[in-house]
Every structure is written in C-alpha cells, then in structure tokens.
Amino acid sequence: MRNDKKLVLIVDDEKDIREILAExxxxxxxxxxxxxxxxxxxxxIKQHNDIIDVVICDLKMPKVSGDQVIAYGAKNYPLIPIxxxxxxxxxxxxxxxxxxxxxxxxxxxxxxxxLLLLLNRALEMRxxxxxxxxxxxxxxxxxxEATQALHNQVVQTVSSFxxxxxxxxxxxxxxxxxxxxxxxxxAKKLGLSEDEQANLLYAAQLHDIxxxxxxxxxxxxxxxxxxxxxxxxxxxxSKGVKILEPLDFLGHLxxxxxxxxxxxxxxxxxxxxxxxKIPFLARIIAVCDTFDAMTSERSYRKxxxxxxxxxxxxxxxxxxxxxxxxxxxLEIFEETLEQQMLEKGAT
Ligand SMILES: [Fe+2]
Numbered sequence: 001m002r003n004d005k006k007l008v009l010i011v012d013d014e015k016d017i018r019e020i021l022a023e024x025x026x027x028x029x030x031x032x033x034x035x036x037x038x039x040x041x042x043x044x045i046k047q048h049n050d051i052i053d054v055v056i057c058d059l060k061m062p063k064v065s066g067d068q069v070i071a072y073g074a075k076n077y078p079l080i081p082i083x084x085x086x087x088x089x090x091x092x093x094x095x096x097x098x099x100x101x102x103x104x105x106x107x108x109x110x111x112x113x114x115l116l117l118l119l120n121r122a123l124e125m126r127x128x129x130x131x132x133x134x135x136x137x138x139x140x141x142x143x144x145e146a147t148q149a150l151h152n153q154v155v156q157t158v159s160s161f162x163x164x165x166x167x168x169x170x171x172x173x174x175x176x177x178x179x180x181x182x183x184x185x186x187a188k189k190l191g192l193s194e195d196e197q198a199n200l201l202y203a204a205q206l207h208d209i210x211x212x213x214x215x216x217x218x219x220x221x222x223x224x225x226x227x228x229x230x231x232x233x234x235x236x237x238s239k240g241v242k243i244l245e246p247l248d249f250l251g252h253l254x255x256x257x258x259x260x261x262x263x264x265x266x267x268x269x270x271x272x273x274x275x276x277k278i279p280f281l282a283r284i285i286a287v288c289d290t291f292d293a294m295t296s297e298r299s300y301r302k303x304x305x306x307x308x309x310x311x312x313x314x315x316x317x318x319x320x321x322x323x324x325x326x327x328x329x330l331e332i333f334e335e336t337l338e339q340q341m342l343e344k345g346a347t
Contacts, residue, residue: 005031006054006119008031009044009048009055010022011037011061011069012058013037018036041057045072045077054081054119054122054123058085059093070102071100084102084105085108086105091107158205158206161212162205164212169219172208175208175292176205176208179207179288179289182288182291182292182337183200186200187200190324196281199281200281200284203285206257209240209243210235210242211236213236219233237257237259237261237270238258240258244257255281256281259279260282260289264319286320287322287325290312290321291313295309313330314330
C-alpha cells in the first residue's frame with residue numbers, strides 16, 4: 001500500500017547529482033527512485049507510472065536523451081509532470097523542451113527552496129488535472145443517466161399513448177405495433193442511423209395518436225364514410241401534433257406524425273406536400289401504414305390477401321409513395337415479411 005509521501009523519479013547520468021537530489025528529497029520528506037539514463041527512465045516510467053508523482057530529468061545523457069524521455073512521458077503518461085534539470089548553457093534547449101510537454105525547468109546547481117517550490121507546483125498542477133478528469137467523467141455519467149431517463153420517459157409515454165389509441169378503435173388493435181415492426185425492418189434496410197431508427201420506431205407507434213380526438217362511432221363505423229366523415233378522419237394527423245406538441249422531448253417526432261398521409265405526388269393531406277418536402281420518416285410510415293391497413297381487418301372489410309396488398313403498394317409507387325421506399329419495402333417483404341405473415345395466418 002502507498003503511504004502519503006510523494007514519489008519522485010530522478011533521471012540523471014551523473015551519480016553525484018542523483019545522490020544529492022536523493023538526499024535532498026529525503027530531507028523534504030519525498031520518496032524517490034533513480035534512473036541513470038533515458039532508457040532506464042522510460043522503462044521505469046512504464047513499469048511504475050501508477051506510483052510516480054513527478055519526474056526530474058536531466059537533458060544531456062548518453063544513449064537515450066532527456067528530450068526523448070519528455071516526449072515519451074508527455075505522449076503516454078501526460079499526467080506525470082516532468083521537471084527538466086539543466087546546466088545554464090542548455091537553457092534555450094530547456095525552453096524548447098517545455099514546449100514538448102515538460103512542466104518546468106531548474107538549473108544546476110539547484111537550490112533546495114527552488115526545488116521544493118517546483119515540486120509543489122508540479123503536484124498542484126497534477127492534482128488539478130486529475131480533478132478535472134474526475135469531473136469530466138462524472139459529467140459524462142450524468143449526461144448518460146439523463147439521456148437514459150429521457151429515453152425511458154419516451155418509451156413509457158409512447159406505450160401509454162398506444163394503449164389510449166387502441167382502446168378507442170378496436171379495428172386498429174395492434175396496428176401501431178405492426179407499423180412499428182415494419183418500420184424497424186425498413187429503417188435497417190434503408191441504412192438509417194441508430195438515432196433515426198429510434199425516431200422512426202416511436203413515430204411509427206405514435207402516427208395515429210390523433211385518432212384519440214376522433215369519435216369512437218366514426219372510427220368504428222362499418223361501411224363507407226361520407227364526405228364530411230372522411231374530412232373529419234383527415235384531421236387526425238394535425239390532431240396528433242396538437243396532442244404531442246406540449247411534450248418537448250417528443251418534438252422531433254412531430255413531422256413524421258403530421259405528414260404520414262401525404263402523397264409523393266402532392267395529392268395527400270394535410271398540406272399537400274410532395275417528394276422530398278415530405279419528411280423521410282413520414283414517407284416510410286406511409287408505406288408501412290397503408291400495407292397494414294390493407295392486410296388487417298377493418299370495420300368495413302376483411303383483410304386483403306398479401307399478393308393484392310403488395311400489388312397495391314407497387315401501383316402506388318411514385319404517386320402515393322416514394323419509389324425508393326417502395327423498393328425497400330418490396331425487398332423486406334420478399335426477404336422476411338411475407339413468410340412471417342403467412343405463418344401468422346395471412347392469406
Ligand atoms: Fe393515419
């Protein structure tokens with residue numbers, strides 16, 4: 001176990017200097033280690049970097065010189081301060097070495113008072129740097145915790161909203177979940193970033209949240225809707241935005257919710273946006289949403305067979321849907337979706 005004494009590595013090729021320094025340090029209540037050239041110094045730093053507090057290093061030494069020790073220490077163990085010990089004639093060099101990463105310099109012959117002052121400053125600086133690193137680490141942990149808490153909040157909020165939507169409209173039970181599942185496959189197929197994948201998942205789950213604001217009678221009405229009723233249904237994306245707007249942490253999902261009924265050719269609602277004016281996530285949800293609407297039971301009809309539904313999606317390419325998204329959807333359908341759905345009883 002370490003005691004409270006600080007440990008100084010003395011690096012000098014002159015035995016006398018090493019001995020004087022060692023004796024002085026002992027008198028000042030420091031512990032020490034010695035190295036008689038640069039090579040030994042680097043070995044020693046490598047092996048004992050966890051216990052060395054400060055290095056005092058000569059510049060001119062045979063084999064490996066002091067500048068190499070400084071560069072090695074600054075690169076690999078930047079927390080250990082290195083004090084250069086130099087003859088007056090080498091002062092210019094000493095200043096250059098400080099630029100390389102040495103903490104300060106001291107000329108030979110040194111004075112005890114000066115040595116103590118330098119060591120204390122070096123130790124103080126080291127402590128400050130260690131405190132700074134510890135603070136940064138704590139900060140990083142706190143940011144991570146806050147991000148996780150926010151994420152959990154999103155997940156919980158989204159889950160309660162889904163329950164609320166599905167409680168109203170029995171025909172769309174599981175719809176949000178399925179649209180989210182198809183969207184997740186699409187996100188991977190389209191190579192979205194992890195953040196965008198998560199946004200798409202939440203937006204897909206929430207896309208019909210505005211239906212909370214539409215009467216149950218209308219949502220569950222068997223048979224065709226009249227014009228007024230259809231216009232009322234068409235208000236659900238804007239209603240969804242109104243519901244989610246007060247929740248700042250879901251703000252980034254609003255465009256996908258608001259525009260999931262826009263058509264690629266500009267003939268959709270609520271704004272009649274076209275092509276890349278429609279947010280990309282909304283264009284993905286549009287395909288997944290329509291496909292699920294066709295392949296699940298509605299108040300006015302039975303599920304359509306998969307082949308017919310997929311033909312409808314193909315037909316809608318470039319008019320209702322972004323062709324790029326349709327291509328990706330056809331790929332996931334062929335690769336996994338068709339099989340999965342047939343296994344679950346689709347026709
Ligand atoms: Fe919708």
